[in-house]
Amino acid sequence: MRHDSLIPLSQDHHHGLALALRCRKQGLGQIRPMGAEGLRERAKEFLAFYANNLVPHFRAEEEVLFPLLRSAVPGSGEMIDELVRNHAQIRQAIPQLEAGTGLAKLIFDLGDLLERHIRKEERELFPLFEQHVERGSAETAGVEIKKILQSVSA
């Protein structure tokens, strides 16, 4: 069971995994419409998910969740550094997605990256939060995460 404070992030992850799968399949030409039209549709879908969900989601993780875990779990630093690098890679891909060039490879790679990133957070990072962060801090973090997610999506 996910800790209550992490549920809004897990909901984004759920949608993100579905999108990641569509991106990988689209990149491989396995879903219709195939070719340029389908790639443009996926690019649009990814850009919308990025603006509406990932921008606030990354902020909540980078400003609340990651700093808390760094201090609560010595030894988590390396994993968190990698997760932060993944966020940066996704942010950096946005202009190319908007430009619409080289979409087949870009969309496949983004789907692959997003899926691996989410699985690492769900399987490795969130359990650390649930095991090591004490109740009061976990609840405060939940309130702050919600605030960030709502401030941007409202």
Ligand SMILES: [Fe+2]
């Ligand atoms: Fe993340």
Ligand SMILES: [Fe+2]
């Ligand atoms: Fe996440």
